[in-house]
Amino acid sequence: MDLQDIIQPKAVLPYLRASSKKQVLQEVATTGAELTDLDGRMIFDTLLQRERLGSTGVGHGVAIPHGKFAELPQITGVFARLAKPVPFDAMDDMPVDIIFALLAPEGSGADHLKALSKIARLLRDEQTVARLRAVPEGEDLFSALTLTAQDQAA
Numbered sequence: 001m002d003l004q005d006i007i008q009p010k011a012v013l014p015y016l017r018a019s020s021k022k023q024v025l026q027e028v029a030t031t032g033a034e035l036t037d038l039d040g041r042m043i044f045d046t047l048l049q050r051e052r053l054g055s056t057g058v059g060h061g062v063a064i065p066h067g068k069f070a071e072l073p074q075i076t077g078v079f080a081r082l083a084k085p086v087p088f089d090a091m092d093d094m095p096v097d098i099i100f101a102l103l104a105p106e107g108s109g110a111d112h113l114k115a116l117s118k119i120a121r122l123l124r125d126e127q128t129v130a131r132l133r134a135v136p137e138g139e140d141l142f143s144a145l146t147l148t149a150q151d152q153a154a
Contacts, residue, residue: 013027024096075111
């Protein structure tokens with residue numbers, strides 16, 4: 001599974017302005033709704049419920065919120081780079097500025113886990129995250145994200 005199978009250019013938010021975890025999840029849910037035709041409130045509620053089980057802030061300023069949806073035909077990602085880091089209750093207590101949300105079909109099982117693993121591996125690499133943070137505003141963050149993923153897969 002390639003990253004391009006999960007995310008499309010209009011799913012990349014290069015300079016998201018948000019002041020809280022909830023606001024980040026709302027913006028991600030709104031974009032997810034536009035991409036999938038799912039209800040934005042349902043996406044938000046699902047992501048928020050998952051956060052209540054334990055933060056998806058994996059450390060080093062990165063979070064990977066995720067949820068499953070019965071009506072979703074395929075795995076869909078939303079990537080956001082925040083204008084300013086926000087508290088996210090991450091494992092290392094550091095605020096988050098890189099978000100990759102994963103929306104998966106309810107029956108996606110192994111594919112969902114593979115996608116989560118791929119994203120986690122990609123965003124665990126400090127050089128990758130530094131590169132994503134350094135892409136100037138207005139440049140193609142989608143290309144930087146997907147080319148980096150291809151480089152790692154090679």
